[in-house]
Amino acid sequence: MEHERPTRTGPPTPGSYEIRCHGEIDARWSAWFNGLSVRHPGDGTTVITGVFEDQAALHGVLQRLRDLGIALISLSPDHPRHATTPGDTP
Secondary structure, three states, rough: OOOOOOOOOOOOOEEEEEEEEEEEOHHHHHHHHHOOEEEEOOOOOEEEEEEOOOOOHHHHHHHHHOOOOOOOOEEEEEEOOOOOOOOOOO
């Protein structure tokens, strides 16, 4: 049985993502994530957020984290914080 690859229906679109990592990335490494927000929420993690031009840019950051030996906790689309849906509490 042959597997079919998914097809693209247009050019890659930018996307905003949040990457959460174990440990606090030292400030000297922040330059590797040029243009992205790097913060330490105080729970022993580092959160990197920003808009990635395409999936290749996102994978590039993930490879840098791997190269630094940093454990990935989560990767998720970063939705605007001001947007609410019915049932949300302010």
